[in-house]
């Protein structure tokens with residue numbers, strides 16, 4: 001395990017928690033969340049052979065557990081919802097918000113689950129946080145171990161470097177390919193630059209789609225990584 005990297009991540013995310021950088025009440029952020037939610041529905045809807053509510057879902061680097069809440073709203077039962085995060089404060093908040101889900105504070109370099117356990121594994125902005133390549137490789141390998149052969153990784157992460165934040169790295173197609181060799185990778189760019197979205201205010205419902213229509217202004221990839229062309233859960 002990479003002790004220095006663990007300490008660096010703890011410092012960054014403790015700071016982020018204090019800053020409340022991700023403000024859910026901002027109209028631009030609400031549009032961003034709506035756009036992402038629709039994109040996930042389309043991605044999973046097009047691929048699921050097994051009904052979503054029967055899937056077992058693991059969120060790696062789950063933060064406050066919000067994405068697991070999204071799956072629960074769409075019928076996935078709490079006993080099938082699992083979240084792992086390095087930071088105790090994040091897990092504590094997640095447990096308060098979703099007391100019936102299964103949260104574990106742990107380094108995802110070692111996931112405490114049997115192999116072939118999950119239909120869907122969520123990886124939202126975790127790999128861009130992992131500057132240490134060895135840690136990123138270990139986390140990816142563990143995700144592949146616990147993912148069912150018929151399962152899929154639901155991906156959302158930065159595709160550009162962020163000049164205002166040196167604590168993150170871009171997750172380009174090439175990097176994703178290197179971490180998940182042999183997987184079928186389906187990605188599209190999404191999410192208006194947060195610094196633009198944050199300033200849209202009351203006009204967000206109309207201005208967000210216009211600005212987000214410009215590819216250069218979309219710094220994230222969303223997509224599915226799957227071992228086989230068949231659907232997760234089949």
Ligand SMILES: C[S@@+](CC[C@H](N)C(=O)[O-])C[C@H]1O[C@@H](n2cnc3c(N)ncnc32)[C@H](O)[C@@H]1O
Nearest residue numbers: 013061062063085086087106107108124125126
């Ligand atoms: C940018 S946040 C994203 C949180 C959440 N996925 C979301 O999209 O809101 C990245 C999260 O990954 C967690 N994380 C970073 N490295 C980790 C590791 N090695 N094992 C488990 N969690 C880790 C951090 O503590 C943080 O909560």
